[in-house]
Amino acid sequence: MLINERLDRLGENPFTRLNALLAPITPRANERPVLLSVGEPQHAPPAFLAETITANGDLWNRYPPVTGTDEYRLAVTQWLTRRYRLKPGALDPARHALILCGTKEGLYLATQLAVPQVETGRKPVVLLPNPFYLVYRGAAAMAGAEIQPMPATRATGFLPDFDAIPPATLERTSLAFLCSPANPQGAVAGLDYLKRAILLAREYDFILVVDECYSEIWDKAPPVGALEACQALGDGFANVLVFHSLSKRSNAAGLRCGFVTGDEKLLARFQTFRSFGAAQVPMPLQAGAAALWREETHVEANRALYRSKFDIAERILGGRHGFYRPQGGFFLWLEVGDSEAAARRLWQEAAIKALPGNYIGVPDESGHNPGDGFLRVALVHDDATLTGALERLAQVL
The missing domain is CATH 3.90.1150.10 (Aspartate Aminotransferase, domain 1)
Structure with a gap:
């Protein structure tokens, strides 16, 4: 019921x-x-995707590891390090990368993992930009959270204004969604904006979920990312989960292959949670996806x-x-x-x-x-x- x-x-x-x-x-x-x-x-998608999947056809009879193959996790952490100018060794493939069967699945499951039945004695809150990607609202509703929309209008630069959220609401907040570049407005969160959102998440101990699935489709300059903001703050990746996908970057929406990175403690719990019921990405597809993350042309x-x-x-x-x-x-x-x-x-x-x-x-x-x-x-x-x-x-x- x-x-x-x-x-x-x-x-x-x-x-x-x-x-x-x-x-x-x-x-x-x-x-x-x-x-x-x-x-x-x-x-x-590039022709080498199909070629790589075919070349790894001998792996179709293997159960995929829930974390993703070593090759896949190495490819995504190396890409993140290059793309966001992270310090060498900042990301450990074994601790900072978890494969997803598309980020839609990951965004939904992360919310179920993060939202408790009660937050500080009251109903937990999930913050989401308004307008929003439909999964944000659906995930929050199915987790039983109170949904707190944050207007993202021309007046706010088409990004949500975290400073407008009352402290009493932030104290009940379990998770906040942020999309940059934003769907639908195309606005990009700057470094200072991201740092402020991360500090707020740490102050009130909620999870900041940053959806960066459109990060590689940009006009004038590459958008900064949440991992860059974490590095600038100098306190690791606590309270932050960042989601990436090959759907838009590589025109591989049907591959259903993305990943989540960030807070290693959260990722360890996420890995355990996924192991009980989430779909895994077949190993030939992981090989193709790793090839996509390694290639920029x-x-x-x-x-x-x-x-x-x-x-x-x-x-x-x-x-x-x-x-x-x-x-x-x-x-x-x-x-x-x-x-x-x-x-x-x-x-x-x-x-x-x-x-x-x-x-x-x-x-x-x-x-x-x-x-x-x-x-x-x-x-x-x-x-x-x-x-x-x-x-x-x-x-x-």
Whole structure:
């Protein structure tokens, strides 16, 4: 019964809501439908991924280690050290890297691990940016936590303001989510911002979960990371878990292979927790994933393709609908007035699906949903498809 009660708190999946919203509508446009609603990479992964998996085909009959293979953990810690300019030896592959069957699984399980039934004698709190990736809310609801949304609006630089959370709420907080670059706004947390969030987590003894899955899709400069902030503070990785994925970086969403790093004590408990029920990544896939983490040329090429999409969007939408060029990620966060009405018009008149912003947000204490009035538009298609779709979108809006 408890599980069913918590399921009732989840709310409807935003894509289920979108499909229901558009189901009665038959597009009038004679154009091919284009889905700009889902952030699914459309670029091809590098050819060596399939070659590496095939070359390791003799491992399909082996049970994968719950921690990930030694090769995989070494590859990710070496990548983290290079990418975030960490001191040699700061990360131990055996203690600071745990493989995940996609970070969606990891984000959910980390919340179940972190949230107790009672925090300081009262119901525990999970902080999440608002708008948010749907797993943050779902994980918090299924853990039985009180959800405390943190508005991430233009006024806050599209990042949550941790300093606005009352101390009484922070004392009950078990876990806080942060996404940088942010989904959907593309804002990037700076080093000082991350240091402040980490210090707050340590002061009030909650876990700061930093979702950096879009870290390698950036426009002008590589985003700093939470591990860099920990290094700058000089106190190790306590109270911090950082999640990374190959889905966006390497266009390998179907590989279902990511990892979590950070606080070694938390990772040890996480490893034990996963060993009882989480899916493991087959060893040939781990070999392919390790090869992806070791190679950067394909990532640079991928980033260049996304920059081209930013250029297209800026040319077509610049100066309209609150357009700004995101610092990272591959979404536009457009101001359109009535989000649902705009989504219906786009589907009916242009055969384009875009996600109403209020579907990935919740009302705050004043009743305002910070996603109201916005559309999330995913820039994932090839240049020709995207150009035609954005031209139709601009014409309709």
